Amino acid sequence: MHVQETHWASAAAVAPGGKAMTTAGGGGRADVARTTPLRVDAQRNLEHVLRAAREVFGELGYGAPMEDVARRARVGVGTVYRRFPSKDVLVRRIAEEETARLTEQARTALGQEDEPWSALSRFLRTSVASGAGRLLPPHVLRVGSGGPAAPVEEPRVPQQRVQPGGAELRLVAEQAAVVADDAGAGALLDVVGQLVDRARAAGELRADVSVGDVLLVIATAAPSLPDAVQQAAASERLLDILLEGLRSRPA
Numbered sequence: 556m557h558v559q560e561t562h563w564a565s566a567a568a569v570a571p572g573g574k575a576m577t578t579a580g581g582g583g584r585a586d587v588a589r590t591t592p593l594r595v596d597a598q599r600n601l602e603h604v605l606r607a608a609r610e611v612f613g614e615l616g617y618g619a620p621m622e623d624v625a626r627r628a629r630v631g632v633g634t635v636y637r638r639f640p641s642k643d644v645l646v647r648r649i650a651e652e653e654t655a656r657l658t659e660q661a662r663t664a665l666g667q668e669d670e671p672w673s674a675l676s677r678f679l680r681t682s683v684a685s686g687a688g689r690l691l692p693p694h695v696l697r698v699g700s701g702g703p704a705a706p707v708e709e710p711r712v713p714q715q716r717v718q719p720g721g722a723e724l725r726l727v728a729e730q731a732a733v734v735a736d737d738a739g740a741g742a743l744l745d746v747v748g749q750l751v752d753r754a755r756a757a758g759e760l761r762a763d764v765s766v767g768d769v770l771l772v773i774a775t776a777a778p779s780l781p782d783a784v785q786q787a788a789a790s791e792r793l794l795d796i797l798l799e800g801l802r803s804r805p806a
Contacts, residue, residue, distance in 0.1 A: 597638075603628040604635050608649050613689040617646050653690040654739045657682055657773070661746040671753035675760065676798060678750055679772060683794050684787075688773030695740045696770050761803045772797045 607627035611619045621642050625632040639645035660681045668674035682688055747766050754760035776794045 600628075600630055600634055601638055603630060604638060604645075605649070605652075608645055609653075609690060612646070612649055613686055617650075621645070649690055650692040651739050653687040654692070654695065654743050656685065656687050657691070658739070658743040658746055660685070660687075661743065661750060665746060665750055665753075671750075671757040672759040672802070675750045675754045675769070675801075678747070679769070679776075679798065680794060682773045683776045683790055688770070688776070691770065691774055692740070695743065696767060696774055758803055760801060764801050768801070772801070 604624065608624045611623045611627050615623070621635055622632050624645070625635045628635070635645070639648065661678050664674045664678035664681065668677055744766055747769055751760065751764065751766050751769060755762060755764070772794070776790055776797055
């Protein structure tokens with residue numbers, strides 16, 4: 556259930572520059588009693604919350620509670636709910652931002668790489684390094700081998716580890732799917748589809764590889780390890796293996 560955002564200090568007006576201004580006196584005359592830079596603090600808290608949400612959801616999946624996000628952001632959970640009236644609103648914000656980031660990375664690779672395989676490889680390496688694949692909404696990844704319009708019967712989306720450093724991966728249930736902006740998801744599928752089509756037409760990509768397979772590589776090739784150096788090395792090694800699996804082989 557969505558709730559309306561709580562408004563602070565109902566008797567306060569907001570002055571230019573984002574400062575709260577209390578009013579006093581009779582006859583309708585308002586005098587500035589004090590000013591507080593609420594807007595700067597609110598913006599800083601928002602940035603902390605968004606950064607924390609990316610980290611927490613990236614490690615634990617979108618099922619992680621809002622309390623974990625607040626704890627990582629070092630703010631009260633009430634602060635999180637003032638910015639995002641429900642968890643669904645926060646999840647949508649993160650999913651849409653990460654989908655847009657992947658779309659931009661795919662467009663950059665498509666526009667700057669003449670070689671089809673180089674373009675696809677660049678997109679995969681950039682996306683895995685950014686960690687955005689961990690935050691893709693599951694319905695974007697549930698794409699079958701027939702193309703973006705052909706969903707598979709069961710989700711193929713690996714959920715993030717239940718605990719950081721854990722070794723087990725499990726599938727996300729249908730009811731846990733994140734609903735992201737359809738236009739944003741469509742744009743991502745379209746541009747990744749162009750990368751896939753070019754590489755397949757050049758004979759460099761296996762004929763049975765779909766857009767969903769490419770996105771699944773992004774989602775699984777960035778393991779969450781406690782040591783950043785180990786994580787980078789593991790991601791690079793795993794991606795090298797997966798890329799070899801995507802390439803076509805002479806008959």
